[in-house]
Amino acid sequence: MPSNVIVGLQWGDEGKGKITDLLSENSDYVVRYQGGNNSGHSIHIKNHHFILHLIPSGVIHPLIKCIIGPGVVVDPKSLIKELNKLESIGINTSQVFLAKRAHVTMPYHYLLDQYIEEYLGDKSIGTTRRGIGPTYEDKIGRIGIRILDFFNLKTFYKKLKQVLHYKNQIITKIYKRDPLSFKLIYEEYIEYYKVLSPRIIDSVYEIHNAFKKRKKIIFEGAQAMLLDINYGTYPYVTTSSTSTGSVCSGVGIPPNYLNNFIGVAKAYCTRVGHGPFPTEIQDTKIAHVLRKVGYEYGSTTNRARRCGWLDLLSLKYSCMINGINGLVITKLDVLSELDIIKVGVGYTINGKKLKNFPADLENVEEQNIESTYVEFTGWNHNISDISDYDNLPTNCKKYINFIEQYLNLNILLISVGTERNQNIIKNKSLFFKIFS
Numbered sequence: 001m002p003s004n005v006i007v008g009l010q011w012g013d014e015g016k017g018k019i020t021d022l023l024s025e026n027s028d029y030v031v032r033y034q035g036g037n038n039s040g041h042s043i044h045i046k047n048h049h050f051i052l053h054l055i056p057s058g059v060i061h062p063l064i065k066c067i068i069g070p071g072v073v074v075d076p077k078s079l080i081k082e083l084n085k086l087e088s089i090g091i092n093t094s095q096v097f098l099a100k101r102a103h104v105t106m107p108y109h110y111l112l113d114q115y116i117e118e119y120l121g122d123k124s125i126g127t128t129r130r131g132i133g134p135t136y137e138d139k140i141g142r143i144g145i146r147i148l149d150f151f152n153l154k155t156f157y158k159k160l161k162q163v164l165h166y167k168n169q170i171i172t173k174i175y176k177r178d179p180l181s182f183k184l185i186y187e188e189y190i191e192y193y194k195v196l197s198p199r200i201i202d203s204v205y206e207i208h209n210a211f212k213k214r215k216k217i218i219f220e221g222a223q224a225m226l227l228d229i230n231y232g233t234y235p236y237v238t239t240s241s242t243s244t245g246s247v248c249s250g251v252g253i254p255p256n257y258l259n260n261f262i263g264v265a266k267a268y269c270t271r272v273g274h275g276p277f278p279t280e281i282q283d284t285k286i287a288h289v290l291r292k293v294g295y296e297y298g299s300t301t302n303r304a305r306r307c308g309w310l311d312l313l314s315l316k317y318s319c320m321i322n323g324i325n326g327l328v329i330t331k332l333d334v335l336s337e338l339d340i341i342k343v344g345v346g347y348t349i350n351g352k353k354l355k356n357f358p359a360d361l362e363n364v365e366e367q368n369i370e371s372t373y374v375e376f377t378g379w380n381h382n383i384s385d386i387s388d389y390d391n392l393p394t395n396c397k398k399y400i401n402f403i404e405q406y407l408n409l410n411i412l413l414i415s416v417g418t419e420r421n422q423n424i425i426k427n428k429s430l431f432f433k434i435f436s
């Protein structure tokens with residue numbers, strides 16, 4: 001039975017939540033493998049609008065097991081809030097499980113995220129301030145607290161005592177702020193553990209047993225390729241490895257268990273937070289249209305997203321690293337308002353054409369990196385009710401064909417609206433082979 005990975009190919013917010021919800025219909029499991037509550041995955045179904053931060057985007061389907069995997073970092077308070085919110089609107093969350101190996105985001109992680117950003121000043125990353133970087137730092141530094149540390153409260157007590165003593169030194173001596181109270185954190189987190197304990201599992205065996213039983217599994221990525229800690233636009237990235245390569249380490253399976261790699265990209269580009277964005281639209285009028293029509297505001301922080309043209313050089317790089325064999329293009333409907341649509345087809349540095357996506361994109365202005373474009377005439381037609389590819393306006397099909405030719409990849413699915421059913425299946429044979 002195929003196991004499919006769904007991954008973002010740009011700087012996040014490509015519509016992974018909508019696509020995962022849609023494609024998980026016939027699945028048995030949806031498993032998150034990295035990131036934390038820095039994610040915001042929006043799902044619209046009729047009059048309901050859900051924003052998921054930690055819970056996998058299969059949760060709207062009542063029978064799917066949703067696992068927050070070992071590679072995820074978990075703020076228990078945020079998770080409980082999300083569970084309660086879903087329950088309050090009638091979504092059954094009984095199939096949401098949490099890996100015992102997952103690391104826990106603690107109050108000092110939030111503070112340190114904020115303090116480091118303040119320290120960096122105009123070089124700050126523009127993080128979501130959810131403590132994600134500091135949580136992963138502690139994991140790699142081997143002083144993290146894992147969910148399983150709550151199983152024996154003496155262990156939790158000892159670990160928290162030691163790490164908080166260290167963190168309070170940093171908080172008071174380096175950042176000159178007040179220390180955090182051990183007692184308050186200890187008592188608060190024991191309460192969270194009590195609420196979450198029925199959901200805690202050994203996800204490694206659960207997932208391996210699911211493979212043995214030939215269950216259908218979707219591995220859901222958070223953030224996206226260009227925010228990847230290794231291959232993204234470092235240092236303006238998130239702190240996890242977001243690519244398909246990290247599914248195996250994030251959930252504890254071998255690479256040969258994975259079959260299909262579904263990449264999600266917007267028909268244009270957005271970025272929230274700081275960092276290079278070579279195809280960013282400087283014309284505020286056009287950026288304003290995209291932001292307004294596409295509702296480009298962060299699902300987690302509500303910050304206005306920076307808007308730009310589709311960047312095919314970076315998209316090709318993302319498809320290459322992630323081994324994409326099924327490409328999904330979202331938000332094509334948003335471009336319908338524009339008379340002229342540009343597509344970035346490469347970069348130049350000081351006028352010299354680059355062959356590949358550069359590893360050192362740290363400062364676009366200093367390096368004088370510019371994008372080159374191909375222009376398309378818009379289609380001036382509402383496409384959000386179209387479900388058959390042949391019915392798309394000719395100019396719209398020209399745009400899609402150009403993307404496919406540049407990437408040398410067939411598009412699997414095109415999303416033309418926020419609703420679950422607003423899609424065009426472009427490559428029907430591949431789609432039904434993977435998802436039926």
Ligand code: GDP
Binds near residue numbers: 043
């Ligand atoms: P994610 O983080 O990748 O799951 O994406 P977000 O949910 O943060 O942001 C994507 C936004 O675009 C959400 O508000 C979605 O409802 C919306 N969206 C997804 N697909 C489409 C589409 O095809 N058309 C339009 N207009 N909106 C879409």
Ligand code: IMO
Binds near residue numbers: 038130272
């Ligand atoms: P989803 O899953 C868009 C960005 C932040 C910042 C950088 C580092 O919804 O696509 P962090 O808090 O992770 O340390 O911030 O990464 N970022 C996202 N941008 N969508 C996301 O998630 C993001 N998660 C983090 O804005 O630039």
Ligand code: MG
Binds near residue numbers: 012013039041042299
């Ligand atoms: Mg998002």
